[in-house]
Amino acid sequence: MITKLTIENLDPAAVLGRRALVRVDFNVPIKDGKVTDETRIRAAMPTIEDLKDRGARIVLLSHLGRPKGGVKEPKYSLKPVQAVLERLLGMPVTFIEDPASPAAVETTRRLPRGAVALVENTRFLPGEETNDAAAAKIFAALGDFYVNDAFGSAHRAHASTEAVAHLLKPAVAGLLMEKELEYLGGALTAPKRPFVAVLGGAKISGKIDVIENLLPKVDRILIGGAMACTFFRAKGAATGTSLVEEDRVEMARQVLAKAGDKLVLPDGGVVAQGLEKPDTRREVAWNAVPDGWGMYDIDAASVGRFAGIIGDAKTVVWNGPMGVFETPPFDAGTLGVARAMADATAKGAVTVIGGGDSAAAIEQAGLADKVSHVSTGGGASLEFLEGKVLPGVAALDDRP
Ligand code: ADP
Numbered sequence: 026m027i028t029k030l031t032i033e034n035l036d037p038a039a040v041l042g043r044r045a046l047v048r049v050d051f052n053v054p055i056k057d058g059k060v061t062d063e064t065r066i067r068a069a070m071p072t073i074e075d076l077k078d079r080g081a082r083i084v085l086l087s088h089l090g091r092p093k094g095g096v097k098e099p100k101y102s103l104k105p106v107q108a109v110l111e112r113l114l115g116m117p118v119t120f121i122e123d124p125a126s127p128a129a130v131e132t133t134r135r136l137p138r139g140a141v142a143l144v145e146n147t148r149f150l151p152g153e154e155t156n157d158a159a160a161a162k163i164f165a166a167l168g169d170f171y172v173n174d175a176f177g178s179a180h181r182a183h184a185s186t187e188a189v190a191h192l193l194k195p196a197v198a199g200l201l202m203e204k205e206l207e208y209l210g211g212a213l214t215a216p217k218r219p220f221v222a223v224l225g226g227a228k229i230s231g232k233i234d235v236i237e238n239l240l241p242k243v244d245r246i247l248i249g250g251a252m253a254c255t256f257f258r259a260k261g262a263a264t265g266t267s268l269v270e271e272d273r274v275e276m277a278r279q280v281l282a283k284a285g286d287k288l289v290l291p292d293g294g295v296v297a298q299g300l301e302k303p304d305t306r307r308e309v310a311w312n313a314v315p316d317g318w319g320m321y322d323i324d325a326a327s328v329g330r331f332a333g334i335i336g337d338a339k340t341v342v343w344n345g346p347m348g349v350f351e352t353p354p355f356d357a358g359t360l361g362v363a364r365a366m367a368d369a370t371a372k373g374a375v376t377v378i379g380g381g382d383s384a385a386a387i388e389q390a391g392l393a394d395k396v397s398h399v400s401t402g403g404g405a406s407l408e409f410l411e412g413k414v415l416p417g418v419a420a421l422d423d424r425p
């Protein structure tokens with residue numbers, strides 16, 4: 026199914042004793058010098074462990090945060106990740122402060138088999154974010170072959186994700202990257218049917234390309250979140266203080282006309298006099314939002330209807346919460362869809378979640394391990410669903 030070479034395709038001789046330059050996504054939250062969420066580090070462990078077991082010498086590259094191009098701001102140092110890695114791996118990890126120094130290359134050459142080094146934030150190097158060839162050369166000198174396991178960074182053509190893959194061969198996908206491509210790519214290219222997409226979130230403007238790309242591929246597309254309100258407006262309803270993108274109402278109208286029965290909107294929603302006034306909440310029909318009230322969730326009947334459609338599906342892709350899930354009780358619709366995703370998975374459907382907030386929502390529901398795949402790439406998964414080619418993926422070697 027996937028068209029790129031992965032570390033699983035590498036001969037033992039191509040791995041043993043060789044320096045694997047591995048781009049990972051360690052863009053983790055850090056507070057007071059401590060990593061506060063290790064999820065992304067743990068997600069890279071299968072690839073690191075596999076290479077370690079096969080006797081590679083592993084050099085890890087990642088960005089962290091958004092330091093101004095080439096400025097070494099201490100708060101964006103990857104140093105706090107070193108301690109987490111050492112704990113997870115149960116062995117010391119070498120830290121390479123400056124990849125451009127001759128000492129850095131020496132350090133990688135002296136690494137024992139199975140040992141791991143972590144390079145300081147790639148964005149401390151001028152040229153990383155401009156995909157500069159000189160920066161890529163500096164990174165390439167630290168390895169003998171290249172592995173990209175940073176799906177979440179693959180939508181950006183940076184020196185450590187794109188240019189370096191042309192300099193170091195073979196350039197292959199890691200296990201996490203492989204899983205992302207398998208599930209997201211599989212859904213888009215060869216879905217078992219019925220194939221249902223569930224879209225929500227704040228803005229239709231950010232998701233219109235996803236809708237356009239998915240419409241011809243899916244059997245049904247269910248719309249919730251604030252995005253639904255822009256569609257309600259397109260159908261002529263008043264939407265009170267709901268989040269609506271006025272300048273996208275016409276676009277929503279065109280999508281409605283094109284989509285026909287494929288596109289399913291909620292029949293009603295949960296409205297309140299404000300997010301901070303949950304006690305005023307009540308359910309209304311989609312076209313009966315009172316003046317001065319806002320819609321913050323889909324109603325229970327729509328959750329049931331969506332759950333029924335999800336339950337009959339063989340493939341489901343979900344991006345974007347159904348309501349303001351960060352503010353209970355307006356999380357009910359999102360939690361209901363999360364439950365429906367888990368139930369569909371138990372019945373054998375392939376279920377995939379993309380998008381940062383949607384991933385947070387399924388975590389919050391405690392159901393992340395009850396669906397087939399939760400993408401680790403927020404922006405990257407969105408661009409993938411838009412049908413875009415991700416430069417960090419494109420640069421990897423094709424399977425013969
Ligand atoms: P993702 O990160 O999964 O792609 P988005 O970023 O597009 O999702 O949207 C998530 C945001 O949408 C959340 O912060 C949520 O509060 C907001 N949202 C969803 N429904 C509504 C609504 N009815 N009104 C206002 N905001 C909403």
Ligand code: MG
Binds near residue numbers: 380381382
């Ligand atoms: Mg988001």
